[in-house]
Amino acid sequence: MTGKSPTERLGADKGGIARAAVLLRAGGLAALPTETVYGLAARADSDAAVARIYAAKGRPGFNPLIVHVESLAQAETLAEFGDGARALAASHWPGPLTLVLPRRRDATLAAAVTAGLDTVALRCPAHPAMRAVLGQVGVPLAAPSANRSGLVSPTTADHVLATLDGRIDAVLDAGPCPAGLESTIVAVRADGRCDLLRPGPIDVAAEPARGSAVEAPGQLASHYAPGKPLRLDAVRGEAGEYLIGFGPVEGDCSLSPRGDLAEAAANLYACLHRAAGAPQRRIAVAAIPDTGIGIAINDRLRRAAAPKG
Ligand code: AMP
Ligand code: MG
Secondary structure (H helix, E strand, O other): OOOOOOOEEEEOOHHHHHHHHHHHHOOOOEEEOOOOOOEEEEEOOOHHHHHHHHHHHOOOOOOOOEEEOOOHHHHOOOEOOOHHHHHHHHHHOOOOEEEEEEEOOOOOOOHHHHOOOOEEEEEOOOOHHHHHHHHHHOOOEEOOEOOOOOEOOOOOHHHHHHHHOOOOOEEEEOOOOOOOOOOEEEEEOOOOOEEEEEOOOOOOOOEEOOOOOOOOHHHOOOOOEOOOOEEEEEOOOOOOEEEEEEOOEOOOEEOOOOOOHHHHHHHHHHHHHHHHHOOOOEEEEEOOOOOOOHHHHHHHHHHHHOOOO
16 A cells, blocks of 8 residues: 555564565565665565555656565576676675676566566665565565655655655665665676676676667666756855865765765765755755766766756
């Protein structure tokens, strides 16, 4: 049920985890903490449950969902793993790496999860609360970011409730997400070649995907939109701007006063949510070094700055 009933706020303790698992098993929607951002979970094997994710987010049906699994063994029931994919999973799972792989014909997945593609996106998350829920539910969970489609991703339970309160059954509150940026997405092709579909917390040896076909709508020009014009590489704020700082650029909110990129990634969405709610009509963001996880931060900032197409 995703109608008008209030959203339960659950603690990330034994009782809260058990309650989230009961709701999910019954086909409900629960926002769950992961090491990246909060995910809006539903059982991936149920057409009705997956349809509720799209409805609650207002997400276009052509945008497929990432399926979260408890283990590599569970993942192998859903997709064809070659040696390359297995090696990537072995070195980065559990963790913030999503693998796009050929979907197995006999995979028990709702059709809408893959939006008609013959590939499936799989991730084995590391967050202990998410892992506990996955273990109790016993089936894979489809989970996109727990926000209305196209808006800034949530890194706290309050961010989730800001756009989904009353539209989902529960949110499991485990405090802020440690990495704070969506997973790295890598497509492993049949010939073993890897394409980077979305930069993220994990650095993998993969070429950015080229070509006209947009495979991962996280690649769409406008995404993560704070609802206000956003100026990049700012040295100081101009009149009417909310300034997001980094390092020596102080700002109204700082991604990391000491210039640390991991800290900046963890704070990015909280600062964007604050900027969205501030009285200023425009947002400016200090320059972020384009190295390591800075590449993923700049990817999200460019999309947040892009005009809606
Ligand atoms: P989010 O909705 O914020 O969790 O982002 C999930 C991302 O995974 C989106 O950019 C999806 O398009 C992408 N994705 C999910 N499944 C696939 C797939 N089979 N092939 C390519 N990208 C996918
Ligand atoms: Mg999203």
